[in-house]
Amino acid sequence: MIVLKGATAALALVLLTAAPAHAAVFVTAAPAHAAVNNPPTISDVKLYDQNACAAQDAPTVIPGAASVYLSAEVSDPDTYSPQARFAIWPVDHPDQRQVVVGSVSGYSGPARKEWRPSEFAHGTVLAFQAQATDGTNVTDWSAPCFMRVDAVAPAKGPVVSSAEYPADGSFHNGVGKPGTFRFDAEGDPDVVAYVWRSSSNPQTVIPAPAPGAPVTIEYTPTRDGIVSLYVTALDAAKNRSPETSYTFAVREIRPGIALDVAGVGLPGTLRLATGATTVTSFGYRVGDAAEIRVPAVAEGTSQVAAEVPLTVTAKGEVTVTARSFEGDAPLSQATKTFTVSDAPRVTSDDLLWPGTGGVAGRESTLTLTPRSADVATYRFTAGSEPTRVVPAGPDGTAVVRWTPPAPGTVAVTVTSLTTTGTVSDETHVNATVLDPVPTITVAGSGSWPPVDGIGRPLTINIHSPAPGIASYSYHFNDGPELTAPSDSGGAYITVTPDHAGDNTLRARTHFSNGTTSAERTLTFQVSDAPIITSPDYPEGTDAGGPGIPGTFTFHPAQPTVHSYTYSYEYGDDQTVTAAPDGTATIVITPDSEGWKTLQVTSHNADGTPSDPREYNFTVATAPSSATKAKK
Known part of the structure; x- marks a missing residue:
């Protein structure tokens, strides 16, 4: 044309x-110009996950609630992305035919369309066929394929059992020992496969040898304790039954491996142990060396063990593999890798954990123990101090005496040198050094609004974390030296300032061994806010009542107080002139009950204000009319 x-x-x-x-x-x-449009072709119509188009007397079983993928191979040499039209209908209701479309990516390939059969009842047999189109030409419809809707899953989860690992609450068999597990659908003809998983195994599908027939798997636990398998039955449409959880307990039969490595070229101890009391011997090998068998010895009624000497000849990683045996039959195996170092061991009764800590200015000792043979000397460095060379004794150990100059955490580095000059790896430890000079803490100092003042007692804590403290001595301002016993929190003392501004407390620590620390001095500020007293409305108490007047006296904390300004219940400021002794008295008549606040500031003759003082009191509840009449 x-x-x-x-x-x-x-x-x-x-x-x-x-x-x-x-x-x-x-x-x-x-x-x-002549334009030639070649028609597309279509072939291999089927469900995507099937091998062929199913016949009507043997339709592919599909789930009722999940999607299926209709598939066909489409090719068109001159049209990009041709399409496949899929027609679906119940075989007994062709009038319910519906059409959906899938596309090809490219000029040829599979065209797929996701489709859900959820609108069709369980047991419905559906036909589907396909045709290809490039937008101009359309192929004939393919021969139909058939599928049957299965919307009913197996009603019961499979029964799970195991002879080696029964689910009876007791511990059985052991880690690394395989067991057989039977999954049984009890003849349900719908069941064609089983799905199982565990915490250490991904989901695995096992086909049933016949519909409803049981299957047996082998599973080897990789850990001791409580283990669960989760098993589900599948029908031909891959509908899942309820899940069965099978829980059992696994014994720990692997030999425990502990290696006390004394060091490179020094004798150590290898310990093997297991709770499987039927074990009669252990075999062990170091690296690729030959296995050595040793007898197992009972330790009480619940464990057998063996200890053998073992010398590691080189630093680095060493792998020990151990097996346990019942007679000549191997029971279980374990492998453990250890790191061997020739860095010396450093210990101290006080400077290093679990010691309480050393004390600045007090001598402490550290013990250096070799981790290699023929150690002649050690190099010892504490913080920024010069490195010391310390000779080793006949047994290779050395004791270092060290007086920390200051409190804090001090990095200590130690290496050893052999008689042939070999330098070991470094050992790094942190020494804890405590301050014997006490800290001084004043409760309430510097608070705002101020709570301290002249004549107001202050609680002071004197404390040092150093061990062996008997007591503390202290001077408050220019007062005499006083002593307070120590307890776990230091010492708590009470002082009463007699002037505002700078106040000083000096304190020392006294140890049980008769030594005394240096003195700590703390200078702190005491507020110059005026002191307020009231016989009618004492601070912090319930008193008086609405309509009952109260006198309030202001006492100076500044040297030459001329006047006071005050406000009651955050009202306007009012001024009162001070008497020659610096005091002033006012009268307040509360008009209601409850919490009240009086704020007062003093002023010197030159107008210099003090800190403000806040005075809080509570006006008592007014008596009832009946109570008044009775009185």
Whole structure:
């Protein structure tokens, strides 16, 4: 077929339509182009996860609640992304036919369409077929394929059992020992497969040898304790039954491996132990060396063990593999890797954990123990101090006496040198050094609004974390030296300032061994806010009542108080002149019950204000009319 395209075709059509029947029409234009459109092809119509198109008497079983993927191979040499139309209908209701479309990515390949059969009842047999289209040409419909909706899952979860690992609450068999587990659908003809998983195994599908028939798997526990298998039965549509949880307990039969590594070239101890009391011997090998068998010895009634000497000849990682045996039959195996270092061991009764800590200015000792043979000397460095060379004794150990100069955490580095000059790896430890000089803490100092003041007692804590403290001595301002016994929190003392501004407390620590620390001095500020007293409304108590007047006296904390400003219940400021002794008295008559606040500031003759003082009191509840009448 020759096709006229574009403006040429349009002009020809106009001329032919408008011209009289007897007229001659001449069209002069560019030559026409012939366009050839090859039709698509379609093949291999089926469900995506099936091997072939199913016949009507053996339809593919599909789930009622999940999706299926309709699939066909489509090819078109001159059209990109041709489509496949899929028609689906119940075989007994062709009038319910529906069509869905899937596309190809490219010129050829599979066209797939996700589709859900959820609108169809359980047991419905559906037919589907496909045709390809490139937008112009359409193929014939393919022969139909068939599928049956299965919307009912197996009703019961499979029964799970094991002879080696029964689910009876007791510990059985052991880690690394395989067991057989039977999954049984009890003849349910719907069941065609089982799915099982555990915490250490991904989901695995096991086909049933026949519908409803049981299967047996082998499973080897990799840890002791409580283990669970989770098993589900599948029907042909992959509908899942309820899940069965099978829980059992596994004994720890692997040999425990402990290696006390004394060091490189020094004798150590290898210990093997197991709770499987039927074990009669252990075998062990170091690295790739040959296995050595040793007898197992009972330790009480619940464990057998063996200890053997073992010397490691080189630093680095060493792997020990151990097996346990019942007679000549191997029971279980374990492997453990240890890191061997020749860095010396550093210990101290006080400076290092679990010691309480050393004390600045007090001598402590550290013991250096070799982790290699033939150690002659050690290099010892504490903080920024110069490195010391310490000779080793005949047994290779050395004791370092060290007096920490200051409190804090001090990094200590130690290496050993052998008689041949070999330098070991470094040992790094942190020494804890405590401050014997006590800290001083004043409760309430610097609070705002101020709670301290002249004549107001202050609680002071004197404390040092150093061990062996008997007591503390202290001076408050220019007062005499006083002593307070120590307890776990230090010592708590009470002082009463007699002036505002700078106040000083000096304290020392006294140890049980008769030594005394240096003195700590703390200078702190005592507020110059005026002191307020009231016999009618004492601070912090319930008193008086609405309409009952109360006197309030302001006492100076500044040297030359001239006046006071005050406000009651955050009202306007009022001023009262001070008497020659610096005091002033006012009268307040509360008009209601409850919590009240009086704020007062004193002023010197030159106008210098003090800190403000806040005085809080509670006006008692007014008595009832009946109570008044009775009185």
